[in-house]
Amino acid sequence: GENVEQHPSTLSVQEGDSAVIKCTYSDSASNYFPWYKQELGKRPQLIIDIRSNVGEKKDQRIAVTLNKTAKHFSLHITETQPEDSAVYFCAASNREESSGDKLTFGTGTRLAVRP
């Protein structure tokens, strides 16, 4: 089955700086890669996603890049703000598998933005 590794586990940046979180996946058949933000005690919220036919996607201060050959994808947050502080999870899925749209999650990155 799929295995997703996520690094770093914690990240502290100064407000206004950029933050980068990296994930690797094991199953070359995975074709959908979402990123979720989870604030303390709240639900995971989708912030951006990318499909395997695209190498990069951007939405305002957030961007995701995908390298299918190396089987890794990254989340980039620019001009960080204190409200970006949360736990971020990457995930991967393969719709062709028998497990439906099973999302396999990374272990999370706790991002702290220092004012």
Place this chain on the structure above:
Amino acid sequence: ETGVTQSPTHLIKTRGQQVTLRCSSQSGHNTVSWYQQALGQGPQFIFQYYREEENGRGNFPPRFSGLQFPNYSSELNVNALELDDSALYLCASSFPGVETQYFGPGTRLLVL
């Protein structure tokens, strides 16, 4: 904010008991997935329901079972509760044919 809702928000049970958790999917979503999130971990896929049928299952024992109803709402049932079942249980719904999953607020289960 998504329209996925879950009940109850919190629940305390003792080992060996049974529990039923409920999820109402967002309007128009006919696929519901359930995940278990232990403290400090990422969500783990339990199973998915599509048109009232189980459509994929993760590495969870048979004492984890589910249902989906004609209105696409869903239940997660856990029998013979164990201490390690203590976790946040999340459901997520999605549109037909779309991979994007939107999560509910979760039910926090504590097994004593």
